[in-house]
Amino acid sequence: MLTLHRAAFVLPDPADPAAPSLPDGAVLVRGEQVEAVGPYPELAAAHPGARVRDWGPGSLLAPGLRHPSGHRLLERDYHPDPREGVGVEPVADGLVGCADEARFGASARRGLQRMLGYGVTAVAGPFERAAVRTAVARSGLAVLPSAAGAVGALDPLAVLPFAEAVHGRVAAGGRADFAVFPVVPVFPVVPVVPVVPVVPVQGVVDGSGEGRPGPAAGGCLATVLGGRLVYRRR
Incomplete structure (x- = not known):
């Protein structure tokens, strides 16, 4: 059976500072392996019969820890x-x-x-x-x-930064081991002319790539091992 895991962001390789995140991304899983990683609309159109697990607008899918x-x-x-x-x-x-x-x-x-x-x-x-x-x-x-x-x-x-804590990467042909975390988004700073001086505040990033989302503290939303959903937050 094909399963399509959809997340607000997919970060296939957090350890690589140059690796971008995929907004509205997805991971296609067949059995124990990852079959494809890419934008959700493209994968959904190519595999209309796949079961979809949509992890919601505040989700980040990345390699497990x-x-x-x-x-x-x-x-x-x-x-x-x-x-x-x-x-x-x-x-x-x-x-x-x-x-x-x-x-x-x-x-x-x-x-x-x-x-x-x-x-x-x-x-x-x-x-x-x-x-x-x-x-x-x-x-x-x-x-x-x-x-x-x-x-x-x-x-x-x-005890470890996100980029150092991840194990492996999420890639086509690899074992389907990954986790879905609540996301801490990065908000762009919009230039303004304040009446009084203020300090602009940005969202928290993962520390390994400018402009990339990072996981929120406190645990994950789901964990997948060998294509099996082994944990889901209640």
Whole structure:
């Protein structure tokens, strides 16, 4: 089945400062792969039978994020069950000294689900616990080499600029791993002659290209792994 993911902006390669964003863009997905990236009107006209997922006027579709602290977050920190009544934030070193594989596995599954809510599509390993390796493999996230000096925040954008946090690029023929974020648009500054001096205010950009939109803080709207919608904000 063909699925057309439409967003207000598509940014196929945020790591490339010269790569432009596509206003009213779309990504066409067939199975696990990206079939095409381009303007939504063109792709919709060429594939009238495709299912359309329209992520709305305030959306930015981009590659998913890499999490540099995967090993620590999944094998040292504990991710509570909401029923425990202690919140949902990771408990630092909450698994240190634990020998219960079932507890490791359950914590890892909850942690991975919460990472998906931030647009994570790849995590840094290695993972020593069998239960954690199984949870990561079943999640569909890519596993990357260890990252030195990583900080244990669930949101990679809390510790890395957007251009450095993305994993790979969204391109035809590649695996359909990407995320959709709320967008912080860039507003053009209109020259005016003020009565009193004022400081012009612009929108926030992603820091890697002038005039490009960037993701708003606080998590993503959706995460897609291998063409599957694995997270959608409620």
